[in-house]
Amino acid sequence: MPPGTLDRTPPPFFRQGTPALTKLLVLSCLAVLLMVLDARLRLTPLLRHGVATALYPLQWLALQPVHGLQWLAGHLVDVHTARREAEEARQALAQQADRAGLVEHLAQENRELRALLGLRERLWPQAQGAEILHALPDPYRPAVVIDRGARHGVAPGATVMDGWGVLGQVTRVLPWTSEVTLLVHPRLAVPVLNTRTGERHLLFGNGSLEEPRLLLRFVPAGTATRLGDTLVTSGIDGVYPPGLPVAQVVRVEPQGDGLALVEAAPLAHVRDALHVLVLQRPQAAAGGGETAR
Numbered sequence: 001m002p003p004g005t006l007d008r009t010p011p012p013f014f015r016q017g018t019p020a021l022t023k024l025l026v027l028s029c030l031a032v033l034l035m036v037l038d039a040r041l042r043l044t045p046l047l048r049h050g051v052a053t054a055l056y057p058l059q060w061l062a063l064q065p066v067h068g069l070q071w072l073a074g075h076l077v078d079v080h081t082a083r084r085e086a087e088e089a090r091q092a093l094a095q096q097a098d099r100a101g102l103v104e105h106l107a108q109e110n111r112e113l114r115a116l117l118g119l120r121e122r123l124w125p126q127a128q129g130a131e132i133l134h135a136l137p138d139p140y141r142p143a144v145v146i147d148r149g150a151r152h153g154v155a156p157g158a159t160v161m162d163g164w165g166v167l168g169q170v171t172r173v174l175p176w177t178s179e180v181t182l183l184v185h186p187r188l189a190v191p192v193l194n195t196r197t198g199e200r201h202l203l204f205g206n207g208s209l210e211e212p213r214l215l216l217r218f219v220p221a222g223t224a225t226r227l228g229d230t231l232v233t234s235g236i237d238g239v240y241p242p243g244l245p246v247a248q249v250v251r252v253e254p255q256g257d258g259l260a261l262v263e264a265a266p267l268a269h270v271r272d273a274l275h276v277l278v279l280q281r282p283q284a285a286a287g288g289g290e291t292a293r
Contacts (some may be wrong), residue, residue: 027129051176059177063133072167121250127277128152130160133177141167142182142209142270148278149176157239165245165267166190166233168277180276183246183266184212192216192246197224203246203264212270214247216262221254225262241279 038044116238130146148154150173158170169188172179181188184205192203206213219225229249235242247264254260 013099013184049174052177056176059133095198126280128154128280130178130278131274132274132276136179139284140207142184142207143171144180144182144273145177145179146180146276146278149174149178151175153280154278155280159233159240159244160276161244161279162268162273162276164269166240167268167270167273169239178278182270183214183268184208184270190240191234191236192231193242194225195230195232196226197229198221199225200236201231201262203231209271212263212266213250214266218263219260219262221258221260223252223262225249225252225259225260227252231264234279244279245279 007236081152091185128148130148133145133147136143136145146160154170154173156170156173160167160170168180168185169180170178171181182205183190183203184207186205186207188205190203192201192274193199201219203214203215204217206215216225227249230245231247231249233240233242233246245267247266249262250265252260
């Protein structure tokens with residue numbers, strides 16, 4: 001074949017399109033434009049709500065095999081284990097009934113004392129049950145998703161707890177589900193009260209789900225806090241209802257800067273909780289929304 005008849009053009013695989021620098025500039029400008037529009041027009045929450053509503057049936061369908069396996073595993077439990085768990089549940093129910101009677105008696109005394117002193121009646125939170133669907137895959141943000149959302153009256157800021165203590169706070173509400181930031185998140189601050197000493201502190205998480213711990217910051221070295229002290233919500237922030245169990249002190253060590261290192265273990269089962277209670281204050285408006293954290 002004569003040399004002049006050869007096709008010297010490169011194959012399509014090696015053809016050069018738009019320069020990479022041009023693509024980078026165009027995509028960067030587009031990203032900045034989208035961020036500005038989102039900051040000004042708040043388009044992302046609407047888009048997220050729409051996508052969540054559209055994907056909810058698929059999420060429900062994807063979870064059915066898991067629920068089926070859980071149902072099958074529950075039916076294969078040994079009879080002796082089932083009887084033992086039933087007996088423990090009956091004992092726990094009896095204890096809870098005794099505590100409920102005591103709490104009702106104390107609540108009645110509290111109402112009478114407040115009426116006697118002319119104080120405003122305390123508004124107790126409303127509670128509804130929820131189930132944890134799954135944990136978020138983000139390793140830097142300990143959070144879970146529950147099966148209650150704006151359609152069920154959940155609002156941002158609601159306190160979430162299991163049967164042992166405070167588990168976290170609702171930080172994003174979608175139509176059918178909600179995201180709960182767990183107590184161990186390092187940026188989630190909880191005002192607490194030491195039930196033995198009456199000291200007030202701010203509690204922060206260590207960000208770890210493998211070994212969840214809570215830290216009391218800015219505690220003076222001469223603190224009266226001791227091992228075994230119970231920490232409950234103080235209610236001073238107006239977010240968490242007062243008196244909810246949060247953690248128990250497990251470590252107190254003085255530091256060289258005049259402060260003490262105080263660690264506490266959360267009372268809630270942060271890693272393996274399945275069912276929770278969502279506490280919503282009566283004056284909180286029921287509806288959708290989200291808060292950024």
